[in-house]
Amino acid sequence: xxxxxxxxxxxxxxxxxxxxxxxxxxxxxxxxxxxxxxxxxxxxxxxxxxxxxxxxxxxxxxxxxxxxxxxxxxxxxxxxxxxxxxxxxxxxxxxxxxxxxxxxxxxxxxxxxxxxxxxxxxxxxxxxxxxxxxxxxxxxxxxxxxxxxxxxxxxxxxxxxxxxxxxxxxxxxxxxxxxxxxxxxxxxxxxxxxxxxxxxxxxxxxxxxxxxxxxxxxxxxxxxxxxxxxxxxxxxxxxxxxxxxxxxxxxxxxxxxxxxxxxxxxxxxxxxxxxxxxxxxxxxxxxxxxxxxxxxxxxxxxxxxxxxxxxxxxxxxxxxxxxxxxxxxxxxxxxxxxxxxxxxxxxxxxxxxxxxxxxxxxxxxxxxxxxxxxxxxxxxxxxxxxxxxxxxxxxxxxxxxxxxxxxxxxxxxxxxxxxxxxxxxxxxxxxxxxxxxxxxxxxxxxxxxxxxxxxxxxxxxxxxxxxxxxxxxxxxxxxxxxxxxxxxxxxxxxxxxxxxxxxxxxxxxxxxxxxxxxxxxxxxxxxxxxxxxxxxxxxxxxxxxxxxxxxxxxxxxxxxxxxxxxxxxxxxxxxxxxxxxxxxxxxxxxxxxxxxxxxxxxxxxxxxxxxxxxxxxxxxxxxxxxxxxxxxxxxxxxxxxxxxxxxxxxxxxxxxxxxxxxxxxxxxxxxxxxxxxxxxxxxxxxxxxxxxxxxxxxxxxxxxxxxxxxxxxxxxxxxxxxxxxxxxxxxxxxxxxxxxxxxxxxxxxxxxxxxxxxxxxxxxxxxxxxxxxxxxxxxxxxxxxxxxxxxxxxxxxxxxxxxxxxxxxxxxxxxxxxxxxxxxxxxx
Numbered sequence: 110x111x112x113x114x115x116x117x118x119x120x121x122x123x124x125x126x127x128x129x130x131x132x133x134x135x136x137x138x139x140x141x142x143x144x145x146x147x148x149x150x151x152x153x154x155x156x157x158x159x160x161x162x163x164x165x166x167x168x169x170x171x172x173x174x175x176x177x178x179x180x181x182x183x184x185x186x187x188x189x190x191x192x193x194x195x196x197x198x199x200x201x202x203x204x205x206x207x208x209x210x211x212x213x214x215x216x217x218x219x220x221x222x223x224x225x226x227x228x229x230x231x232x233x234x235x236x237x238x239x240x241x242x243x244x245x246x247x248x249x250x251x252x253x254x255x256x257x258x259x260x261x262x263x264x265x266x267x268x269x270x271x272x273x274x275x276x277x278x279x280x281x282x283x284x285x286x287x288x289x290x291x292x293x294x295x296x297x298x299x300x301x302x303x304x305x306x307x308x309x310x311x312x313x314x315x316x317x318x319x320x321x322x323x324x325x326x327x328x329x330x331x332x333x334x335x336x337x338x339x340x341x342x343x344x345x346x347x348x349x350x351x352x353x354x355x356x357x358x359x360x361x362x363x364x365x366x367x368x369x370x371x372x373x374x375x376x377x378x379x380x381x382x383x384x385x386x387x388x389x390x391x392x393x394x395x396x397x398x399x400x401x402x403x404x405x406x407x408x409x410x411x412x413x414x415x416x417x418x419x420x421x422x423x424x425x426x427x428x429x430x431x432x433x434x435x436x437x438x439x440x441x442x443x444x445x446x447x448x449x450x451x452x453x454x455x456x457x458x459x460x461x462x463x464x465x466x467x468x469x470x471x472x473x474x475x476x477x478x479x480x481x482x483x484x485x486x487x488x489x490x491x492x493x494x495x496x497x498x499x500x501x502x503x504x505x506x507x508x509x510x511x512x513x514x515x516x517x518x519x520x521x522x523x524x525x526x527x528x529x530x531x532x533x534x535x536x537x538x539x540x541x542x543x544x545x546x547x548x549x550x551x552x553x554x555x556x557x558x559x560x561x562x563x564x565x566x567x568x569x570x571x572x573x574x575x576x577x578x579x580x581x582x583x584x585x586x587x588x589x590x591x592x593x594x595x596x597x598x599x600x601x602x603x604x605x606x607x608x609x610x611x612x613x614x615x616x617x618x619x620x621x622x623x624x625x626x627x628x629x630x631x632x633x634x635x636x637x638x639x640x641x642x643x644x645x646x647x648x649x650x651x652x653x654x655x656x657x658x659x660x661x662x663x664x665x666x667x668x669x670x671x672x673x674x675x676x677x678x679x680x681x682x683x684x685x686x687x688x689x690x691x692x693x694x695x696x697x698x699x700x701x702x703x704x705x706x707x708x709x710x711x712x713x714x715x716x717x718x719x720x721x722x723x724x725x726x727x728x729x730x731x732x733x734x735x736x737x738x739x740x741x742x743x744x745x746x747x748x749x750x751x752x753x754x755x756x757x758x759x760x761x762x763x764x765x766x767x768x769x770x771x772x773x774x775x776x777x778x779x780x781x782x783x784x785x786x787x788x789x790x791x792x793x794x795x796x797x798x799x800x801x802x803x804x805x806x807x808x809x810x811x812x813x814x815x816x817x818x819x820x821x822x823x824x825x826x827x828x829x830x831x832x833x834x835x836x837x838x839x840x841x842x843x844x845x846x847x848x849x850x851x852x853x854x855x856x857x858x859x860x861x862x863x864x865x866x867x868x869x870x871x872x873x874x875x876x877x878x879x880x881x882x883x884x885x886x887x888x889x890x891x892x893x894x895x896x897x898x899x900x901x902x903x904x905x906x907x908x909x910x911x912x913x914x915x916x917x918x919x920x921x922x923x924x925x926x927x928x929x930x931x932x933x934x935x936x937x
Contacts, residue, residue, distance in 0.1 A: 599666065
């Protein structure tokens, strides 16, 4: 093994070699390859010398200062170690002293330990007795107040509040279950007794006020009540509101609030003699109370059980319980309701549900003023602004109504007529309750009875059944397609269908659940689709005579239905249903594939772009277009039959040469039958078609007639100057004025005929020039131009030449044919 000195020598040589190499590198960087920089070698030497001096100074400082710091740190460490050794020695001495002292007193502790435990138990018993005594004193005071006939209800309630505070302090914070039961039973006893007392007084005051106000004598309802009785009523209402919460409910809340703190030493803070209203001194060792708790088990009563919730049907589960004073206000009405609408009373008639519903509405109306004026202010004083006395009374009476209707359902559903009558009465009651009595939409209503699965299913089936039956009766009626008003085109059948759809909507629009409303919407859509099929069947039977039959009335009915459905589709009610319907379809589709929707459900913004009636409207528009096309084709067939003589007129006959000018004063005789048929049919259709449909019809008719006259008359004949003048007279003075009643510019609806007349009546010189331009260009484009055409370069396109004369619809080829059809041009 190499010696340490040898290893140090090797390392030093390596370090020196590395330092030398770095020095050479720095000199090369400073001097570079330029030999002229060698003159600055002295400056480089001076730079390195200065660097060496700085490094030596730093090393000297470190070598002088470091030993001082190190020696100081070592000295401090030694001092701390010395102190720790001293402390350890002291601790050992203390432990020895403790063990010696423990051995000395162990004998003494064994003799007094039992006595100390007994003292602690006696302290706990004293504390226990102090609580019981305090409760008994408060109870005695309250008994004295009650037996003495004191009218000061506030004093009684104050003492009751003290009992309540004691229970809240103790409940959930002690292991003394019997003490807690004793407190709870005492508080429950006084709660029931006070509620009973105040309730009796409350009933007496109501009787003195002649409550409830169900008398048919208006003077009783309008009489001003005794102010003293009203004041007493309000005081009793306030007392009952303070007693509204039962003791067991308070304990339940306390247990929830302090469940996590059970067993913690809270006696000092919550039951301190200086802070407690009972001024009792309690031992801080609260856990010791449990040792002697059994001593008082004989005097404490068993806890009162929680009143089990009545097994109320799910139908009335949404009805919240009333406050104590409001229960007393409703109780007399409940008695009268049971008297009139239960048992064998004549008023308890299943066939007349309106008797019960009307009576409930009258009770709500007759008590609204009393409740709002005298009871509501008391509720507001107790910070119960969210509770409305009139609404609470209404809800209680609605609950009674729901229970009665539910009991009568088994009889009602066996008779369709009775079910429909009861349904209508219930819906009317619901509407009146919301609008006239101000019953909030957030509160449960009688519609709960109608939305039960079996009832709703029966309702939907009856709606479908009766709607189809009514529609069959409407369509089959002899006067089904008679127009109600001339120029409207709205048939009796269509109007009654809209009335039927509105009636269905009015019945189901108040249902709270969108899923229920969608079922009725599907019934409406099925009804509309069935009606469309019936219209198609009837219209096909009338296609042979579409003008003189009810065909136009059916067409107008479809058009009005389309407009009505489009308006309904933009209503918020149907837009909301459209959203739910789209979302339901997405969910159903996802359930079929066994997965959640891969895209977000349809939003309101997306649903606003479409309507629940879009598919139905699309089908209706298709039928409307087909029927309108059939009607237009029928008119064209009639016009074609009257057109043939007019087409065969001798348009090429030259005029009498002796005439100085060509003038026409009469319409061609062969053209009159066509005009007569056209005028009669337009007049007839205008009376039975809707204005929008009639406008669309004559627009389509003029388009076809314009094309027909152009192709079958203008392009198929040669015209003399007389023929051109006669054709212009027939068109401008006879045909065009037929539509002047519908538009101020009828010639614009015959563009090809109008432009043809322009070409036929164009003066000879411009006509020849236009013909040559067209012929030259057309022949050049086909490569058939002769030498004369080639000699004259074309500077104007055919389209531009025609545009100069106001012609844009006729092609250059047809324009050339028309110009060549003029006798005056064809001979040149």
